[in-house]
Amino acid sequence: SAVISQKPSRDICQRGTSLTIQCQVDSQVTMMFWYRQQPGQSLTLIATANQGSEATYESGFVIDKFPISRPNLTFSTLTVSNMSPEDSSIYLCSARGLAQGTDTQYFGPGTRLTVL
């Protein structure tokens, strides 16, 4: 299975600022994803991070608010822009592996964001 790390693990930010979250996978993967988990809730897919091209966003999420980069097959970043308290959530990176054509997604430990 892929090992995924995220930085930072948690942060407390002021309203109106931006935070960039990094996701690093220990092996090359075909697909990377970003999810949001609001307090006490399930996971919502924000976007699919495409290597070398623009991310594919789900309904309700836009690039201006959540710009995503994926410069190579092992790394991606998610920026939460112009934050408000409603953005307080856990943000999780996941990856879908190459090995044996697996369709399994593995998740990072998450970034716990609190916006004041």
Place this chain on the structure above:
Amino acid sequence: GDSVTQMEGPVTLSEEAFLTINCTYTATGYPSLFWYVQYPGEGLQLLLKATKADDKGSNKGFEATYRKETTSFHLEKGSVQVSDSAVYFCAHGGATNKLIFGTGTLLAVQP
């Protein structure tokens, strides 16, 4: 549309009790099915999976069988431990590349 429905929690059990967490799904085709577990303060860990009808996924004493007839993937464990206390998520995915998650079920195991 595609969806996953799992039983609401919290589920509170005594140690060594039998656990069942129900999960049903609606999907186009026959996607892979997954159970993920989220321990307090942590990210999601894959617990088990099944890729086709009648497959049984198992791990750490947990089991779930892919039932096409009933579109279900119920999670079971014969004897739970305090350390199993966590939130359990049922999900399906596959060809769409997108995981569809249930709402999660909080399990609390008391000594």
